[in-house]
Amino acid sequence: MPPPTAAASAREILTGLHEIMAGRGTAQPKLDKVVDLVAEKMRSEVCSIYLLRDNKLELFATHGLRKEAVHVTRLKLGEGLVGTIAAEGRILNLAEAAGHHEFVYRPETGEERFHSFAGVPIIYRETPIGVLSVQHSEPRRYADVEIEALQTVAMVLSELIAGARLVDGARRGRLRSAGPLRLMGLKLVAGMAKGQAVFHEPRVIVEHTVAEDIEAERDRVYGAFRKMREQIDNLAREAEFGAAGEHEEIIETYRMFAYDEGWSRRINEAIDSGLTAEAAIERVQQRTRARMREIDDPLLAERMHDLEDLSNRLLRIVSGRMGTAAQTGLTHDTVLIARNLGPAELLEYDRRRLKAVVLEEGSLTSHMVIVARAMGVPVIGRLPGVRHIVEEGDSVLVDGDNGSVMIRPSKALLTGFEQRMALSKKKRAQFDAVRALPAKTTDGVQISVMMNAGLAEDAASLDLTGADGIGLFRTEFQFLVSATMPGRESQLRLYKRVLDAAGDKPVVFRTLDIGGDKALPYLTNDAEEAENPSMGWRALRLSLDRSTLMKAQARALIQAAAERKLRVMFPMVSEPWEYDQARTLFEAQVQWAEHGNRPVPSRIEFGAMLEVPSLAEQLDLLLPRVDFLSIGTNDLTQFLFAADRGDPRLAERYDWLSPSILRFLKRVLDAARAAKKPVRICGEMSGRPLECMALIGLGAENFSITPAAVGPIKAMVRSLDAAAIRARMEQWLAKPPNDLRKALSDWARRHKVAV
Ligand code: PEP
Numbered sequence: 245m246p247p248p249t250a251a252a253s254a255r256e257i258l259t260g261l262h263e264i265m266a267g268r269g270t271a272q273p274k275l276d277k278v279v280d281l282v283a284e285k286m287r288s289e290v291c292s293i294y295l296l297r298d299n300k301l302e303l304f305a306t307h308g309l310r311k312e313a314v315h316v317t318r319l320k321l322g323e324g325l326v327g328t329i330a331a332e333g334r335i336l337n338l339a340e341a342a343g344h345h346e347f348v349y350r351p352e353t354g355e356e357r358f359h360s361f362a363g364v365p366i367i368y369r370e371t372p373i374g375v376l377s378v379q380h381s382e383p384r385r386y387a388d389v390e391i392e393a394l395q396t397v398a399m400v401l402s403e404l405i406a407g408a409r410l411v412d413g414a415r416r417g418r419l420r421s422a423g424p425l426r427l428m429g430l431k432l433v434a435g436m437a438k439g440q441a442v443f444h445e446p447r448v449i450v451e452h453t454v455a456e457d458i459e460a461e462r463d464r465v466y467g468a469f470r471k472m473r474e475q476i477d478n479l480a481r482e483a484e485f486g487a488a489g490e491h492e493e494i495i496e497t498y499r500m501f502a503y504d505e506g507w508s509r510r511i512n513e514a515i516d517s518g519l520t521a522e523a524a525i526e527r528v529q530q531r532t533r534a535r536m537r538e539i540d541d542p543l544l545a546e547r548m549h550d551l552e553d554l555s556n557r558l559l560r561i562v563s564g565r566m567g568t569a570a571q572t573g574l575t576h577d578t579v580l581i582a583r584n585l586g587p588a589e590l591l592e593y594d595r596r597r598l599k600a601v602v603l604e605e606g607s608l609t610s611h612m613v614i615v616a617r618a619m620g621v622p623v624i625g626r627l628p629g630v631r632h633i634v635e636e637g638d639s640v641l642v643d644g645d646n647g648s649v650m651i652r653p654s655k656a657l658l659t660g661f662e663q664r665m666a667l668s669k670k671k672r673a674q675f676d677a678v679r680a681l682p683a684k685t686t687d688g689v690q691i692s693v694m695m696n697a698g699l700a701e702d703a704a705s706l707d708l709t710g711a712d713g714i715g716l717f718r719t720e721f722q723f724l725v726s727a728t729m730p731g732r733e734s735q736l737r738l739y740k741r742v743l744d745a746a747g748d749k750p751v752v753f754r755t756l757d758i759g760g761d762k763a764l765p766y767l768t769n770d771a772e773e774a775e776n777p778s779m780g781w782r783a784l785r786l787s788l789d790r791s792t793l794m795k796a797q798a799r800a801l802i803q804a805a806a807e808r809k810l811r812v813m814f815p816m817v818s819e820p821w822e823y824d825q826a827r828t829l830f831e832a833q834v835q836w837a838e839h840g841n842r843p844v845p846s847r848i849e850f851g852a853m854l855e856v857p858s859l860a861e862q863l864d865l866l867l868p869r870v871d872f873l874s875i876g877t878n879d880l881t882q883f884l885f886a887a888d889r890g891d892p893r894l895a896e897r898y899d900w901l902s903p904s905i906l907r908f909l910k911r912v913l914d915a916a917r918a919a920k921k922p923v924r925i926c927g928e929m930s931g932r933p934l935e936c937m938a939l940i941g942l943g944a945e946n947f948s949i950t951p952a953a954v955g956p957i958k959a960m961v962r963s964l965d966a967a968a969i970r971a972r973m974e975q976w977l978a979k980p981p982n983d984l985r986k987a988l989s990d991w992a993r994r995h996k997v998a999v
């Protein structure tokens with residue numbers, strides 16, 4: 245028996261199906277007609293529909309099996325061929341059904357005469373709700389086009405079934421076959437939170453499956469492919485310039501799929517069979533998913549996620565539902581799920597509703613994580629595939645303190661979590677009490693604890709945090725959150741607001757640190773960029789080349805700090821001449837202000853950030869020229885270890901408490917002390933109590949940390965004997981133990997230091 249010609253016969257089925265569905269009457273007679281139609285058009289002896297009711301797959305309609313079996317034959321999920329298809333969302337295509345290890349025989353159906361069997365899941369909103377199968381007495385495998393026709397029918401049927409509320413849960417809008425699940429990821433930002441899962445890039449639910457005008461559907465899909473390819477090409481271009489948030493490897497895979505002729509052809513064939521563009525994309529994706537399930541290869545599974553992404557992107561384009569969840573707005577407490585996020589994307593979310601972020605990638609010192617930390621939003625990263633495990637709307641518990649994510653928790657789990665959350669709140673309240681107290685060690689060493697900030701809101705909360713000032717104001721954040729380049733006036737307004745909010749407390753403004761993972765869409769690089777953008781044209785390098793940008797910022801800062809003290813520092817100074825040049829440019833703007841009779845700051849202090857190891861070799865030349873030094877351990881450690889701070893694979897590879905880093909820092913601290921120049925450490929490292937304790941052990945006394953860490957750091961400082969840890973560190977640095985982190989942590993415990 246020859247298989248029917250591909251699209252033509254599928255279209256015939258679909259037309260018939262459309263007529264049946266549009267007709268009057270209840271669901272049961274319609275299902276009876278559907279099985280007759282499919283059997284006839286596919287020239288199959290049997291066609292049956294099983295639907296999930298009371299958690300069992302019940303035979304609802306059949307052509308060819310005994311009618312007495314209808315509503316009598318019931319299989320558990322996972323039982324027999326039908327149960328396996330529904331439980332695993334798989335397709336089975338067997339020449340000899342009885343030969344399959346899952347086969348179970350049900351005498352009431354009279355199916356012993358039939359040898360071949362093919363079945364596809366009926367899926368509603370990504371969950372299998374039934375099975376559509378065909379059987380034949382002749383042992384043969386069904387052709388691909390026949391399987392696709394079955395999938396098409398299953399897809400259209402799902403609308404009828406859900407509409408008629410024939411299955412479990414369809415009333416609620418969706419079914420849940422999955423239970424609670426606990427995943428362990430990488431703690432990126434501590435804290436506990438609960439909320440409902442929201443996808444940063446929302447999934448599209450296909451509502452209409454049968455096309456009215458095939459030509460029009462084909463045009464829509466053609467247009468969507470063109471747009472998607474354009475987007476991917478742009479992403480790839482941005483990646484070359486170091487502006488893309490996404491990994492290059494992923495973009496390359498995207499590109500490969502986006503231009504895959506086979507994929508677009510299959511979608512077009514599905515449209516030819518009578519499906520809408522959305523349904524066609526979804527059906528092809530279902531087929532690919534089912535195929536992939538049969539191949540147990542983690543590498544392929546990874547690629548499958550990329551294709552899912554792209555398929556979802558195509559769906560979003562074709563249905564006109566672009567934009568991220570931030571644009572749609574959050575309506576409830578939200579746990580945001582994403583592959584990765586940029587700092588600007590994160591800042592678009594409503595702070596009141598965004599409770600936590602769960603990422604497939606992510607690393608400890610990426611700027612998105614720094615922003616989240618400043619916003620007080622817990623983040624868990626490194627959970628590959630999480631977007632395919634969680635469903636939109638699932639309840640999610642995030643424990644950023646131990647790195648766990650609980651999906652669809654049971655009542656008992658939720659209660660336990662809420663209790664721990666209350667406890668953690670209590671602990672935070674204890675820190676709140678410490679925040680207002682001075683940061684003095686038990687032997688009387690005064691430690692300066694400032695905070696990092698980047699937005700006006702952060703500055704407004706300075707008093708609440710208990711910090712001594714703002715030790716690092718990341719001016720590029722204002723640029724990151726706006727769609728166009730902020731002009732001098734708006735910069736001026738922000739800086740003034742920050743200084744006003746800080747009052748007598750000092751604020752150290754860092755000039756723009758753009759580039760690396762802080763790319764601006766409106767500022768593109770026109771030259772070839774290095775492989776690793778954080779080692780490329782960024783920060784001071786970019787500012788010196790685009791001096792107009794720096795001049796505007798300098799003027800805004802000078803005006804904002806009129807008649808007050810202004811503290812400015814330059815990021816990523818690699819050689820002293822860069823600092824000199826930046827300072828000269830800045831001082832020229834003071835003259836510009838004076839010429840225009842504008843008030844100028846009472847005094848300007850200039851500092852350099854030590855983030856590039858090369859600068860450490862010229863400290864003797866640099867230190868006499870600066871008013872202060874600031875160490876950015878985030879960049880410094882990535883350069884010391886040659887380990888990209890944004891690469892999730894390296895996120896846990898090197899330890900901040902490695903002797904290499906600590907010895908290096910000690911050298912810098914000693915040199916600054918000898919030159920009598922203040923030095924402050926402002927990377928994420930110093931916001932961690934154990935790390936900060938080690939830094940005090942090196943002689944550091946000034947820190948700028950994330951606001952939420954002020955309490956814990958002060959608590960640590962107030963329980964520490966500075967002289968004791970200094971003496972201990974000296975010995976350890978001379979002769980490092982195998983595991984310095986463990987040694988420090990044991991020491992802290994023995995000496996009752998609150999780390
Ligand atoms: C650093 O590199 O440590 C630093 C404080 O700057 P940023 O994290 O903004 O690069």
Ligand code: MG
Binds near residue numbers: 815855878879
């Ligand atoms: Mg830096």
